Amino acid sequence: MSYEPVVAIAGVTGAVGAEFIATMDRRAFPVRKLKALASARSAGKTIDFRGERIVIEELTEKSFEGVDIALFSAGSGTSRKFSPAAVKAGAVVIDNSSAFRMDPNVPLVIPEINAGRIREHKGIIAVPNCSAITALVPLWPIHKANRIKRVILSTYQAASGGGAAVMQELVESTRAHLEGRAFQPKAIPHPYAFNLFSHNTAVDPETGYNDEETKVIKETRKIFEDERIAIGVTCVRVPVLRAHSEAITFECERPITEHDVRAILANAPGVKIVDDRAKNYFPMPIDASGQDDVLVGRIRRDLSDASGHSISMFVSADQLLKGAALNAIQIAELAQRERPWFRGRLRPKLTSCRHRTLPYDNAIHPIHSRWQQ
Ligand code: NAP
Ligand code: 2RA
Numbered sequence: 001m002s003y004e005p006v007v008a009i010a011g012v013t014g015a016v017g018a019e020f021i022a023t024m025d026r027r028a029f030p031v032r033k034l035k036a037l038a039s040a041r042s043a044g045k046t047i048d049f050r051g052e053r054i055v056i057e058e059l060t061e062k063s064f065e066g067v068d069i070a071l072f073s074a075g076s077g078t079s080r081k082f083s084p085a086a087v088k089a090g091a092v093v094i095d096n097s098s099a100f101r102m103d104p105n106v107p108l109v110i111p112e113i114n115a116g117r118i119r120e121h122k123g124i125i126a127v128p129n130c131s132a133i134t135a136l137v138p139l140w141p142i143h144k145a146n147r148i149k150r151v152i153l154s155t156y157q158a159a160s161g162g163g164a165a166v167m168q169e170l171v172e173s174t175r176a177h178l179e180g181r182a183f184q185p186k187a188i189p190h191p192y193a194f195n196l197f198s199h200n201t202a203v204d205p206e207t208g209y210n211d212e213e214t215k216v217i218k219e220t221r222k223i224f225e226d227e228r229i230a231i232g233v234t235c236v237r238v239p240v241l242r243a244h245s246e247a248i249t250f251e252c253e254r255p256i257t258e259h260d261v262r263a264i265l266a267n268a269p270g271v272k273i274v275d276d277r278a279k280n281y282f283p284m285p286i287d288a289s290g291q292d293d294v295l296v297g298r299i300r301r302d303l304s305d306a307s308g309h310s311i312s313m314f315v316s317a318d319q320l321l322k323g324a325a326l327n328a329i330q331i332a333e334l335a336q337r338e339r340p341w342f343r344g345r346l347r348p349k350l351t352s353c354r355h356r357t358l359p360y361d362n363a364i365h366p367i368h369s370r371w372q373q
Contacts, residue, residue, distance in 0.1 A: 004032035011074030019325035064089035087123030130323025146252040150230040156245040199235035243285035283316035
């Protein structure tokens with residue numbers, strides 16, 4: 001008999017929450033029962049899931065009785081406050097916020113890179129920052145083939161990265177601008193229509209780096225398990241509704257050509273090459289939106305490095321999907337498939353499976369082919 005978990009979504013009314021529902025449906029993720037959780041503001045509203053109308057409940061510490069998998073996407077404060085109760089109730093928390101990412105006891109997982117880390121969880125598995133995921137899915141197979149010493153990346157981050165309210169602000173401020181009306185910014189601190197601005201997270205007065213940039217640097221080192229990798233990041237919010245893009249230049253330990261990179265990425269899980277010089281057709285957020293892969297193009301030699309160790313490229317990915325909901329559901333699929341590694345109710349089976357080899361023990365592992373179908 002197949003195992004069907006009880007799933008709770010904390011933040012079901014948000015931009016990521018809506019994609020949890022859509023992604024579970026699209027991938028036919030087995031769900032015995034869905035608990036829809038949000039703030040008191042949304043309690044009593046309903047969502048539709050697989051033909052059923054589900055009433056949204058206020059998230060409280062009592063929300064997790066009988067829950068196997070708790071998908072959190074309601075801000076880091078909410079994750080910090082309620083995840084312990086979910087873990088105590090026996091659920092595995094898959095958290096999209098930054099609350100636990102750098103906790104040494106919490107695996108920080110991009111399944112295409114380090115799926116095996118899931119086995120080490122103590123109740124919480126963290127989904128990395130979406131700008132980090134977008135860069136690291138294509139950089140990892142290159143790093144495996146020829147260690148990357150240094151990365152410089154600049155982001156072009158969509159409104160959707162800031163949540164439903166920021167998307168709405170982009171639409172409303174653009175409409176107001178076109179109609180010649182004044183618009184008072186509410187969700188972000190700057191005018192958004194026909195503008196861009198440095199990422200709207202706090203800036204460290206000492207270093208000049210904002211929180212988003214610091215997350216990319218720290219999380220890359222944790223996921224790659226490489227503290228020596230040198231990273232320079234500039235994060236910028238652009239007036240694109242959905243899907244982040246990034247200009248990335250990287251330097252490898254040994255010489256590397258654009259042909260090497262294309263050959264590596266041609267078979268890389270979660271990557272699609274979009275690189276048509278003749279048609280000047282490269283990754284665009286409009287093409288990245290609503291699909292699972294990180295689109296990679298403009299693969300070319302970095303002319304500023306005469307040694308031939310450096311490559312530049314441009315990528316786009318739907319950060320609501322691969323940067324958040326899809327990555328979380330991929331983790332849930334692995335955890336569900338390997339459910340003896342769960343805690344709580346499923347813990348009794350753990351002992352008998354402790355020494356079993358998982359299918360994803362190698363860095364690039366066989367189950368990727370199934371994800372790509
Ligand atoms: P959003 O559209 O603003 O949605 C926020 C959600 O959190 C809503 O469902 C909201 O419920 C709920 N919420 C807020 N405060 C709550 C509380 N005290 N108790 C219970 N629920 C509460 O934001 P989002 O873009 O979906 O992002 C949510 C989380 O995912 C954040 O931690 C964000 O950093 C992370 N994340 C987002 C992205 C992205 O691309 N957007 C990518 C990676 C990670 P109400 O509707 O009831 O207020
Ligand atoms: C952003 N990284 O785009 C975030 C998603 N929460 O702001």
